[in-house]
Amino acid sequence: xxxxxxxxxxxxxxxxxxxxxxxxxxxxxxxxxxxxxxxxxxxxxxxxxxxxxxxxxxxxxxxxxxxxxxxxxxxxxxxxxxxxxxxxxxxxxxxxxxxxxxxxxxxxxxxxxxxxxxxxxxxxxxxxxxxxxxxxxxxxxxxxxxxxxxxxxxxxxxxx
Amino acid sequence: xxxxxxxxxxxxxxxxxxxxxxxxxxxxxxxxxxxxxxxxxxxxxxxxxxxxxxxxxxxxxxxxxxxxxxxxxxxxxxxxxxxxxxxxxxxxxxxxxxxxxxxxxxxxxxxxxxxxxxxxx
Numbered sequence: 001x002x003x004x005x006x007x008x009x010x011x012x013x014x015x016x017x018x019x020x021x022x023x024x025x026x027x028x029x030x031x032x033x034x035x036x037x038x039x040x041x042x043x044x045x046x047x048x049x050x051x052x053x054x055x056x057x058x059x060x061x062x063x064x065x066x067x068x069x070x071x072x073x074x075x076x077x078x079x080x081x082x083x084x085x086x087x088x089x090x091x092x093x094x095x096x097x098x099x100x101x102x103x104x105x106x107x108x109x110x111x112x113x114x115x116x117x118x119x120x121x122x123x124x125x126x127x128x129x130x131x132x133x134x135x136x137x138x139x140x141x142x143x144x145x146x147x148x149x150x151x152x153x154x155x156x157x158x159x160x
Numbered sequence: 161x162x163x164x165x166x167x168x169x170x171x172x173x174x175x176x177x178x179x180x181x182x183x184x185x186x187x188x189x190x191x192x193x194x195x196x197x198x199x200x201x202x203x204x205x206x207x208x209x210x211x212x213x214x215x216x217x218x219x220x221x222x223x224x225x226x227x228x229x230x231x232x233x234x235x236x237x238x239x240x241x242x243x244x245x246x247x248x249x250x251x252x253x254x255x256x257x258x259x260x261x262x263x264x265x266x267x268x269x270x271x272x273x274x275x276x277x278x279x280x281x
Binding site: 014079093095111120141 | 202266
């Protein structure tokens with residue numbers, strides 16, 4: 001029941017943000033759409049401790065900022081590679097150990113890698129190995145372990 | 161204050177456009193599917209997100225839309241480029257100018273396993 005309410009509320013807020021219209025009719029329509037989505041999706045109830053929520057949100061914000069900085073830095077690096085007349089790429093696929101047990105953790109690690117320009121996960125092995133295609137495989141392979149450790153620590157601080 | 165706001169918006173538009181152009185240039189210049197996906201799927205998304213941010217600064221009424229749009233781009237963009245790259249690899253499209261390929265060994269191992277299972281049944 002609580003899970004349904006939560007999903008309805010989130011969908012309602014997103015609908016209101018998109019339509020940017022606070023008339024009563026629109027509020028009602030948004031609520032109905034949110035309710036319909038919740039009924040179709042049938043969310044599973046998950047333990048959500050209110051005491052841990054502020055900390056998790058703070059860590060999420062920290063993670064988002066860290067990811068943004070990473071995206072900007074790598075975006076500039078890739079832009080320089082593309083604009084260089086000699087096109088100095090050393091592409092290749094490297095294996096990065098995710099080092100996380102849960103599927104959610106591996107998926108979010110893969111997302112964080114793929115969202116940064118210049119690196120993208122092509123395949124995930126059974127044991128949580130992320131086969132990552134890099135524009136500069138040699139440079140990426142050097143920093144991959146360290147970056148994954150940091151990523152893992154941040155993701156675990158949000159979900160555990 | 162007004163001027164600072166204007167300059168900030170203008171900077172976002174210029175940088176966003178530059179990154180979009182870089183995305184297209186990369187799509188043309190890079191040698192194969194995988195490297196092209198880096199340019200088109202990521203740098204291009206980055207440019208689009210900056211343009212959406214600029215739109216939000218110019219017209220506050222679209223702020224909510226811009227935030228949702230940027231969130232969707234950041235969440236769904238990587239999923240799309242991963243799906244394309246994975247599909248390309250499964251089809252056997254070769255990497256060009258590759259310096260290493262850790263996945264090739266894994267793929268061969270899986271193929272051998274599949275072969276073995278097919279023959280033993």
